[in-house]
Amino acid sequence: MAEKSRNFIEEIIDADLKDGRTRKVITRFPPEPNGYLHIGHAKSICLNFGLAESYKGYCNLRFDDTNPVKEDVEYIEAIKRDIEWLGFHWENECYGSDYFEFMYECALTLVEKGLAYVCDLTAEEIREYRGTLTQPGKNSPYRERSTEENLALFQKMRAGAFADGEKVLRAKIDMASPNLNMRDPVIYRIVHAPHHRTGDAWCIYPMYDFAHPLEDAMEAITHSVCTMEFEDHRPLYDWFIENCDCKNVPHQYEFARLSLTHTLMSKRYLKKLVDDGVVSGWDDPRMPTLSGVRRRGYTPEAIRDFAERIGVSKANSEVDIKLLEHCVREDLNKNATRLMGVLRPLKLTVTNYPEGKTETFMAEDLPGGEEKHEVVFSRNLFIEQEDFMEVKPNNKYFRLSVGGEVRLKNAYIIKCESVVKDGQGNITEVLCTYDPDSSTGGPTAGRKVKGTLHWAEEKTALPATVRLYDYLIDEQGELNTDSLTILNHALVEPFAGKARGRGRFQFIRQGYFTIDELDSEPGTLVFNQIVVLKDSFAKTLKS
RNA sequence: UGGGGUGUAGCCAAGUGGUAAGGCACGGGACUUUGACUCCCGCAUUCGUAGGUUCAAAUCCUGCCACCCCAGCCA
Numbered sequence: 001m002a003e004k005s006r007n008f009i010e011e012i013i014d015a016d017l018k019d020g021r022t023r024k025v026i027t028r029f030p031p032e033p034n035g036y037l038h039i040g041h042a043k044s045i046c047l048n049f050g051l052a053e054s055y056k057g058y059c060n061l062r063f064d065d066t067n068p069v070k071e072d073v074e075y076i077e078a079i080k081r082d083i084e085w086l087g088f089h090w091e092n093e094c095y096g097s098d099y100f101e102f103m104y105e106c107a108l109t110l111v112e113k114g115l116a117y118v119c120d121l122t123a124e125e126i127r128e129y130r131g132t133l134t135q136p137g138k139n140s141p142y143r144e145r146s147t148e149e150n151l152a153l154f155q156k157m158r159a160g161a162f163a164d165g166e167k168v169l170r171a172k173i174d175m176a177s178p179n180l181n182m183r184d185p186v187i188y189r190i191v192h193a194p195h196h197r198t199g200d201a202w203c204i205y206p207m208y209d210f211a212h213p214l215e216d217a218m219e220a221i222t223h224s225v226c227t228m229e230f231e232d233h234r235p236l237y238d239w240f241i242e243n244c245d246c247k248n249v250p251h252q253y254e255f256a257r258l259s260l261t262h263t264l265m266s267k268r269y270l271k272k273l274v275d276d277g278v279v280s281g282w283d284d285p286r287m288p289t290l291s292g293v294r295r296r297g298y299t300p301e302a303i304r305d306f307a308e309r310i311g312v313s314k315a316n317s318e319v320d321i322k323l324l325e326h327c328v329r330e331d332l333n334k335n336a337t338r339l340m341g342v343l344r345p346l347k348l349t350v351t352n353y354p355e356g357k358t359e360t361f362m363a364e365d366l367p368g369g370e371e372k373h374e375v376v377f378s379r380n381l382f383i384e385q386e387d388f389m390e391v392k393p394n395n396k397y398f399r400l401s402v403g404g405e406v407r408l409k410n411a412y413i414i415k416c417e418s419v420v421k422d423g424q425g426n427i428t429e430v431l432c433t434y435d436p437d438s439s440t441g442g443p444t445a446g447r448k449v450k451g452t453l454h455w456a457e458e459k460t461a462l463p464a465t466v467r468l469y470d471y472l473i474d475e476q477g478e479l480n481t482d483s484l485t486i487l488n489h490a491l492v493e494p495f496a497g498k499a500r501g502r503g504r505f506q507f508i509r510q511g512y513f514t515i516d517e518l519d520s521e522p523g524t525l526v527f528n529q530i531v532v533l534k535d536s537f538a539k540t541l542k543s
Numbered sequence: 544u545g546g547g548g549u550g551u552a553g554c555c556a557a558g559u560g561g562u563a564a565g566g567c568a569c570g571g572g573a574c575u576u577u578g579a580c581u582c583c584c585g586c587a588u589u590c591g592u593a594g595g596u597u598c599a600a601a602u603c604c605u606g607c608c609a610c611c612c613c614a615g616c617c618a
Contacts, residue, residue, distance in 0.1 A: 004565090031618095032618055034617090123616055126615095126616075127615085132545085133544090133545055133613075133614060135545080137614090167616095179547075179613080180613055188616085190616080205616095207615090207616075207617085228549090229612055229618095232548085232612075232613060234547095256611095309566060309567080311556050315548095315549050315550070316548085316610080320567065322567060323554075324567095326567060326568090329579090399578090407576050408576090409576055411576090438576095452577055454577075
């Protein structure tokens with residue numbers, strides 16, 4: 001049995017700790033409050049909070065709210081709820097906007113050092129001056145303004161003297177750098193829009209590249225872990241830390257973001273699904289959001305286990321969603337209360353069982369477990385339509401057919417004697433006899449029969465609405481609107497009533513059904529079916 | 544065709560000069576009052592590729608190939 005290997009970031013930290021560069025590990029999880037967290041964020045959350053946990057440091061939750069037009073307080077609460085649900089605790093709840101004054105001071109420092117200037121070029125002109133991937137850019141005509149003029153102009157920007165887009169503050173670095181991020185990046189832009197936290201206190205807002213390192217420095221972050229696309233922003237990150245004379249020197253490290261097969265995770269698409277009404281909201285059980293999979297019955301333990309298993313590396317990869325499903329099943333299998341349920345009821349009458357008689361059997365909550373609940377048996381039952389065929393198709397058929405025997409789980413072995421049909425020839429009822437000695441502990445309890453069926457008793461079973469969330473995309477890769485939501489009625493054992501709102505249970509064979517904790521509709525169950533958003537659907541959204 | 548990054552099994556991923564961990568998936572078998580679970584067994588003579596160094600290379604060197612990211616006043 002091999003030891004759990006350390007990921008490359010842990011090795012960096014080990015080295016930093018060893019040679020004294022770091023005394024206490026401080027990380028941060030810095031979402032922009034512009035959408036809900038999804039499984040991809042879970043990887044980052046587990047990494048950042050997990051690192052802090054295992055090195056006995058701490059992790060801050062920081063809302064990177066430097067762009068007022070995209071952000072909203074609605075998302076802040078949702079994000080906090082999801083992180084807590086995953087089981088992590090932040091040391092400090094921070095906001096980039098809390099540091100606006102500090103960032104402004106830093107910008108002033110850069111201006112005073114001659115390392116930043118106010119530029120009057122339009123957005124289009126800046127793009128033209130930036131050059132291309134293969135050609136160097138050229139200097140802005142405003143690049144050589146005097147420090148005094150820059151100071152005055154920047155202060156006027158803050159004071160609201162200019163309209164949106166009229167001027168920007170830029171870092172003076174190198175317009176010929178092969179790294180486009182270093183070609184005099186914009187660090188402040190004018191946005192006359194109310195900010196969800198600072199209101200109209202500001203009309204200039206710092207850009208990510210400028211704000212992020214300063215936020216990290218402000219919070220004494222030691223290891224600023226982000227995704228690969230920021231790798232070539234690192235020289236800029238270091239440039240700001242150095243030139244703004246930061247006391248704390250954080251370092252940025254990058255890892256590959258999570259990509260899952262059959263799943264779309266960009267906020268842009270998820271937001272479109274919500275805005276277009278394709279789903280009922282960010283927490284629709286078909287969504288790959290944390291709030292969505294939570295409603296689908298995923299557990300935080302399963303997600304954390306998944307994050308652990310996929311590892312952390314720099315290789316861009318696509319993880320098979322089967323691994324996520326495996327983690328969920330494994331956790332559910334250990335902890336999910338077992339109940340029986342019948343989705344599409346087919347009447348079953350035990351003809352040799354006395355009318356009016358009932359018996360109570362004990363059913364294990366978990367296989368082999370101590371906890372049990374009662375199930376009532378009588379002459380009048382229901383089984384799943386799918387579990388019956390008048391004529392068995394072959395010898396690999398494990399369910400009930402005329403002349404065949406099966407066990408009703410937790411109860412008796414029954415034999416199908418005949419069926420009742422309606423005028424159209426549809427089977428409306430199955431007539432069976434039972435073996436009175438075959439219940440648990442009985443003389444013939446050990447008899448081997450082909451299969452075991454779930455069942456529900458006519459009078460004691462609870463009706464419930466089961467919502468089957470099916471694939472958004474059919475096998476041909478086309479959007480199948482008919483399958484979006486299928487409502488079914490089901491009968492479940494009385495125990496379901498007690499479990500409602502907290503329990504999870506395994507249902508029938510293939511899937512896990514969970515009790516929807518967030519749905520207000522009583523007795524609503526959600527079929528644990530993963531949402532599939534195939535590439536073709538991504539194309540549909542793009543067009 | 545500028546810069547940055549990544550290539551180990553169908554999918555992730557360890558491995559840091561001493562002869563390819565582990566998980567998922569998959570296949571076979573045992574067990575079973577869930578066709579589930581559990582338990583066994585199998586699954587890379589080879590690490591993108593071509594050379595080189597070495598007693599020894601996935602690991603070091605050189606060339607080549609493939610894929611990802613960057614030209615927002617988004618993050």
